[in-house]
Amino acid sequence: MTKLIELEQDETIKVSSNVLKYLKPNVIYVPFNDAKALVNINEIVDIGTPLFKTSSLIITSPISGKTKSFKPISTINGQKYALEILNDFEERKRLEPIKKISLNNIKKEALEKLLYTQFNLDFKDKNILILNAIDDNIYANTSSFYLLLNYEGFLEILDKFFKIFTLDKIIICLKETSSENINKLMECLGMYPNIELRILPNLYLLGTNSILLKYLNIPMSNSLVLKTNTLYDIYNLIKRNRQKTDKLITISGNGLKNPSIIQVKIGSPLKNLITDLIELKDPDVEYIAGNLLSGKVIDINNFIVDEALDSILIMKKKSPTSEKACIHCGQCLNICPVNINPLLLSNAKYKNQVKDICLKCGLCSYICPAYINFNKYLEGEQNV
Amino acid sequence: MSKIPYLHYSKDTNNLIKSFYLALIPLIIFNFYKNGLYLYNNNLINIFHIFIPLYFPLISILTAYIVSKIFKEEADINILNALIISLTVSINTNYLVYPIVLFAIFSIIKYLKLKIPQVFNELALTRLFLILSLLINAYSYLNIAEKLNKFNYNSLDIFLGYHSGGLGTTSLFLIIISFIILSFNKFYKKNIVISSTLGYIIPIILTIFISNNSSILPYILNGHTYYSFVFLLPTLYSTPNTSKSMIIYGLFVGFLTSLIVLFFNYYEASYISIFIISLFIPLLNKLANKKYLQN
Numbered sequence: 001m002t003k004l005i006e007l008e009q010d011e012t013i014k015v016s017s018n019v020l021k022y023l024k025p026n027v028i029y030v031p032f033n034d035a036k037a038l039v040n041i042n043e044i045v046d047i048g049t050p051l052f053k054t055s056s057l058i059i060t061s062p063i064s065g066k067t068k069s070f071k072p073i074s075t076i077n078g079q080k081y082a083l084e085i086l087n088d089f090e091e092r093k094r095l096e097p098i099k100k101i102s103l104n105n106i107k108k109e110a111l112e113k114l115l116y117t118q119f120n121l122d123f124k125d126k127n128i129l130i131l132n133a134i135d136d137n138i139y140a141n142t143s144s145f146y147l148l149l150n151y152e153g154f155l156e157i158l159d160k161f162f163k164i165f166t167l168d169k170i171i172i173c174l175k176e177t178s179s180e181n182i183n184k185l186m187e188c189l190g191m192y193p194n195i196e197l198r199i200l201p202n203l204y205l206l207g208t209n210s211i212l213l214k215y216l217n218i219p220m221s222n223s224l225v226l227k228t229n230t231l232y233d234i235y236n237l238i239k240r241n242r243q244k245t246d247k248l249i250t251i252s253g254n255g256l257k258n259p260s261i262i263q264v265k266i267g268s269p270l271k272n273l274i275t276d277l278i279e280l281k282d283p284d285v286e287y288i289a290g291n292l293l294s295g296k297v298i299d300i301n302n303f304i305v306d307e308a309l310d311s312i313l314i315m316k317k318k319s320p321t322s323e324k325a326c327i328h329c330g331q332c333l334n335i336c337p338v339n340i341n342p343l344l345l346s347n348a349k350y351k352n353q354v355k356d357i358c359l360k361c362g363l364c365s366y367i368c369p370a371y372i373n374f375n376k377y378l379e380g381e382q383n384v
Numbered sequence: 385m386s387k388i389p390y391l392h393y394s395k396d397t398n399n400l401i402k403s404f405y406l407a408l409i410p411l412i413i414f415n416f417y418k419n420g421l422y423l424y425n426n427n428l429i430n431i432f433h434i435f436i437p438l439y440f441p442l443i444s445i446l447t448a449y450i451v452s453k454i455f456k457e458e459a460d461i462n463i464l465n466a467l468i469i470s471l472t473v474s475i476n477t478n479y480l481v482y483p484i485v486l487f488a489i490f491s492i493i494k495y496l497k498l499k500i501p502q503v504f505n506e507l508a509l510t511r512l513f514l515i516l517s518l519l520i521n522a523y524s525y526l527n528i529a530e531k532l533n534k535f536n537y538n539s540l541d542i543f544l545g546y547h548s549g550g551l552g553t554t555s556l557f558l559i560i561i562s563f564i565i566l567s568f569n570k571f572y573k574k575n576i577v578i579s580s581t582l583g584y585i586i587p588i589i590l591t592i593f594i595s596n597n598s599s600i601l602p603y604i605l606n607g608h609t610y611y612s613f614v615f616l617l618p619t620l621y622s623t624p625n626t627s628k629s630m631i632i633y634g635l636f637v638g639f640l641t642s643l644i645v646l647f648f649n650y651y652e653a654s655y656i657s658i659f660i661i662s663l664f665i666p667l668l669n670k671l672a673n674k675k676y677l678q679n
Contacts, residue, residue: 007391008391008393008394138391286390288390292389292390292391293389293390293391294389295390297390313390315390318390321392324397325621326621326625327397327400327571327620327621328573328620328621328622328623328624328625329570329571329573329625330573330625330626330627330630331570331571333625333626333627334627340676341626341673341676343625343673344673344676344677347677349677350676350677353677362389365389365392366389366391366392366393367393369393369395369396369397369399369400369571370396370397371392371396373389375389
């Protein structure tokens with residue numbers, strides 16, 4: 001079994017169960033990398049207008065408005081170029097994203113192909129489907145809120161999948177702390193005998209699909225794990241015939257008065273969102289994209305909410321801790337969920353070998369008594 | 385934009401150092417009682433000599449502080465090392481020579497560490513050199529009462545620490561308490577302590593069974609050996625870094641100690657074996673890391 005730990009957390013930080021909305025930004029930015037532009041500057045676009053084309057997908061506009069410029073922006077995955085679109089707030093829809101699908105008469109092969117092309121999900125030879133509604137970020141509830149807000153639709157669609165793909169089992173995984181979700185699901189699951197609920201301890205990294213499978217002792221070869229945000233997108237496309245234009249993010253931490261879940265238009269500037277919806281406790285805060293162990297301190301100016309962003313933590317500034325000499329306690333090796341030896345990261349060969357295996361979960365740096373930040377060695381510094 | 389570990393485990397190196405200090409307190413108090421107060425109460429020493437058992441720890445701390453200032457190092461770890469070493473010396477150590485020798489050894493080792501990146505257990509080496517300051521006076525670990533053979537101790541008394549030894553190394557009972565205190569700290573390398581203890585005890589027990597010689601049985605209760613296993617062996621910077629290599633390291637140290645004890649009947653056996661085996665730490669690390677580099 002994978003060795004996992006429960007992180008110490010500030011129990012006073014509670015995310016409100018009211019979802020705030022930020023669906024009408026003045027401007028949005030659509031990032032593109034190595035994609036061919038299909039529109040020009042000063043062009044009128046609608047929701048669903050193709051903006052960029054890559055080898056595998058077409059990126060469409062999440063709002064209706066006018067294209068303004070191409071400019072560099074920051075995302076959780078680094079600096080990118082993006083198309084700036086000014087919102088005209090008319091919410092015009094240009095194209096139907098896809099022919100309306102009925103799950104009652106769709107063929108297995110057609111659904112399989114749709115899920116593979118749209119969501120990169122391979123249902124072939126899978127007989128266990130797992131819905132992972134667990135957040136790795138201790139102060140974020142994004143994954144569990146996707147489920148809480150859409151549980152009836154999710155259960156319906158999962159049940160259809162069970163029948164279409166002739167699955168053996170569907171498991172919904174929740175943390176024991178997700179009491180609202182547990183109560184709601186308990187009420188409904190009687191109608192869905194094929195869906196099983198697993199309530200798991202509040203351990204860090206269970207929100208990571210590969211770790212969850214190891215923890216459940218289910219082989220990867222015949223199982224497929226879905227995150228709730230992916231199921232939300234599938235649900236929107238299949239049941240509501242809606243393009244993916246918005247998402248949920250958690251804005252939480254000890255530096256704000258109102259930790260909240262926000263339904264936000266994808267591409268919205270983070271600074272505008274925070275100015276409009278968030279009340280800071282203290283002006284001396286830092287913004288962290290992602291979780292507290294492996295997230296990134298960001299400058300919110302020029303930062304946008306893209307598809308990969310799940311949470312922003314606004315934390316009171318801490319005085320920096322300087323790295324000390326390694327005391328060879330071996331705890332970084334013991335805690336690593338994928339059995340990497342962080343002390344060998346100065347070896348270029350080893351670093352290349354483990355670069356793709358490392359989950360960048362930050363546990364090695366979390367546990368290190370000498371405050372060594374192993375991430376920076378993984379990113380290029382030489383000596384550990 | 386930079387990666388950060390904003391959240392950190394509640395304990396760190398400073399907590400481990402504090403745990404060591406906490407674990408040493410019972411030994412310091414017992415040292416003051418056994419080699420000072422107890423002897424004074426039995427009219428064996430005068431009021432001035434009561435404080436001699438505390439002189440060695442205090443002068444060691446001062447020496448370590450001065451050396452840290454000279455070499456511009458953080459003093460906390462050097463002070464801890466000095467305190468650990470001070471409790472291993474004999475009450476008969478020369479008061480004047482001790483700080484001079486300690487200062488010289490600390491300075492030489494610090495200089496060596498700057499010049500040679502070779503890992504070795506500097507506490508064990510320091511302790512071996514300190515025998516020089518003991519040789520100035522008579523080489524003996526007996527305090528005045530033990531020299532006069534004034535008291536008759538039973539096995540329980542010996543377990544509690546009423547027998548000859550270093551200032552803080554006689555009480556096996558308190559050393560076990562210290563080990564328990566240290567074991568509560570996640571970063572304390574208890575693997576090394578347990579494996580070295582097993583590596584030491586098993587050969588001695590086997591020898592007793594094979595040779596039917598029960599005269600070597602008291603070696604099993606030798607607090608000096610366990611003190612060095614608990615405090616000197618799992619030192620902060622000079623140990624292997626994987627669980628397996630720590631266990632192997634401990635087993636080798638324990639085994640070598642038992643061999644030296646059995647063949648040479650040498651009181652400082654554990655320091656010799658710790659120093660010798662510590663020279664192989666890079667090799668142990670290399671072997672332990674081989675599996676990571678091969679995959």
